[in-house]
Amino acid sequence: MTTTIQPPADAVAKDPHWASTLERLRNRTRPTLTLRICDDQAAKDALATAQYAQRRIKETAEADPDSAESKKAVRAAETEVKKAQAAVDEATIVLTFRALERTALTELKKAHPATEEQAEEGIDFNIDTLGPALVAASSVDGLTEDDARLFLDTWSDAEAEALLAAAFNVQRETRMDLGKG
DSSP: OOOOOOHHHHHHHOHHHHHHHHHHTTTTTOOOEEEEOOHHHHHHHHHHHHHHHHHHHHHHHSSSSSSSHHHHHHHHHHHHHHHHHHHHHHEEEEEEEOOOOOHHHHHHHHHHHHHHHHTTTTTOOHHHHHHHHHHHHHHHSSHHHHHHHHHHSSOOOHHHHHHHHHHHHHHHHHOOOOOOO
């Protein structure tokens, strides 16, 4: 059995470093993840083409790094990549998901119990009903449960899975490092 040793309260009060650390721990924000959706294939293709051209121009410029012409070509290629990236960014929908507090996630899972069949398979919750609820609950953008259900029912399997993955993965996102002990 492991016991947790707490430092004496008076020592903690006297240690400004610990007080500052404790304050930072109390004020941490929950993790967020984004899902980027771009349906403009022409914009994505233009970006890929511009990036390819940029790589080729940089390779050529490396052979003659002092050439003013090469430097100009590299700058022009960088400009084209920036323009193409801006077009992709303009065409992209970004959905943001934030991790729920642990107790809220637990309650949400309890509100969506597994079916008998799912329970027999060792599943703790009903993914069919929890999925839309979790997407809505973790959405920073205000997606509703009805929105989520519609998207999950009508998008392709891969896209629906990506939407669910964003909502589920943010719940598992960690920003900690146990380090070497």
